[in-house]
Amino acid sequence: MRSIPVLIALLAAMPQPVLADCGGDFNKFINDLKSEAIALGHGADTVNAFFAPIRQDPRVIKADRAQGVFKKSFIDFSQTVISKNRLDHGRNNAKKYAEIFSRIESEHGISKGVLLAFWALETDYGAVQGDFNTANALATLAHDCRRPDLFRPQILAAIELFERGDFDPAGTTGAWAGEIGQVQMLPDDILRNGVDGDGDGHVRLKTSAADALMSGAKMLRGLGWRPGEPWLQEITVPAELDWAQTGLNHELTTAEWERRGVKARSGALARGLRGSVLLPMGRKGPAFIAYPNFRVYFEWNKSFVYVTTAAYFATRLEGAPVYDPGNPEPGLGDKEMKALQTKLAARGHDVGKIDGILGERTREAVQTEQSRLGLPADAWPTRALLDRL
The missing domain is CATH 1.10.8.350 (Bacterial muramidase)
Structure with missing residues (x-):
């Protein structure tokens, strides 16, 4: 075996890659x-x-600079992209490629709706x-x-x-x-x-x-998908729920959520799993429980709205009912969202780029400020919060 100094000398003599710097010519x-x-x-x-x-x-x-789709709310985006045509095509493709989906479930423990939803949203089942x-x-x-x-x-x-x-x-x-x-x-x-x-x-x-x-x-x-486990499920939440405990930065067992009055809108909550109560448009809008597999979606795409829509779409392709949209409070427009992010950043919150997009870091900052100001801490930014800040 060569000595360490000799190995170091040999490595130093080898051609080293010149890393290409961004920008410039x-x-x-x-x-x-x-x-x-x-x-x-x-x-x-x-x-x-x-x-x-x-x-x-x-x-x-x-x-790259014009990704305005991520500024839409969950209801607007999901109702736009989850069409009857896409649902019908998804169910037809589930039958057409039944053998492939059976192999996927057997080898990876991933339900067919998950891949069908990605396939639909990414390329309309390969068409675009x-x-x-x-x-x-x-x-x-x-x-x-x-x-x-x-x-x-x-x-x-x-x-x-x-x-x-x-x-x-x-x-x-x-x-x-x-x-x-x-x-x-x-x-x-x-x-x-x-x-x-x-x-x-x-x-x-x-x-x-x-x-x-x-x-x-x-x-x-x-990326960490847990075989055979669910990813997202629609729920109903009681009016007296502690909203500060909702969001992806908080997690309880399904049994603990049930003791707090959270129920599955159809069927039953998964047993023995932990989950987060997800309120994409606040306490008055749609409500879901996000299981551990939901977090894997963020390894595929970083947009909160896209991820939540893809996960919900997968449940629809497997028979879940249309979600209850509720009656959410009006959200903020692009200019107001940027003003809110600027105010949050000035208070020491890391919201990332001031881009008008309600991502997960902005949501967490909103929830923290809502709690501080005595507002319902459901992570949904409203004009009332902007005014108070």
Whole structure:
């Protein structure tokens, strides 16, 4: 065995990757990416062939800055995207791919509604997969300085897919953020979780529903999905519930929630599990209990509204009734939400970017301030809270 000093000397002599910095000249950025890829062991000819067609795409940055859909309320978003057509297509696909869903449930313990809902919301069951050149999108977003650490590794993963014959830098297309295929997965996710579900020797997430669904299931399981457990269930809550104990930052056993008057709207609460009471639009709106698997959704997508809608949609595809919308108090518009976030940040709360989006950190800050001011602490921001602040 070589001595430690000798090993250190050998490692120091090896070519070290030059990390490509975001911003600046795009061509220099690409050249640095090439050097990084070659230093990591990819052949120079392969790297040059991969990067040859890549161009910066300003449409990608425009799309990244215009994610207004996440500013919609849960009721608005869910009622828009969960249509009768999508429900009908979902049930038909459940029958068409019954053998695939049976394999998924057997191997990963994930119920069919979960994958069907993602499949529907991401690409309308494969019909709308995006027309952005994927390599261009990834390079553009890696060069942009908003989230370079997320997207630079995706380019390196795409090179490996290219070497396998499963990626064409000139022709592979998908979403503006670089996701590929019927359930929209990034290249690194495909490398780690891609499954040849149809047995043709390739992982083709764009054209093979079997590959896409099996790969999505493997990814969810790897993200921490607990086999055979529920994820979300509609509930009714008593008017005297301690609202400060609701939200994803609070958790009790289902037995403890029942003692506080929480009941399943249909069926019964799951036994032996912990859960959080989720009030997407406050104490007067829809109410759910979020089980541990619900948190896995945030590993797929960070938007609270998207995640809650996807999880609820999955329950609908498995027979749950339409939720009771209740009569929630009017929420805040974009300008008011930004004003609220600014006030919360000034009081020391970490709400992230002042973007007008009611994400989980903003919700927690709202709940804390509601408690401090003696308002019902249901994490739903209203004009009354804004005025008090």
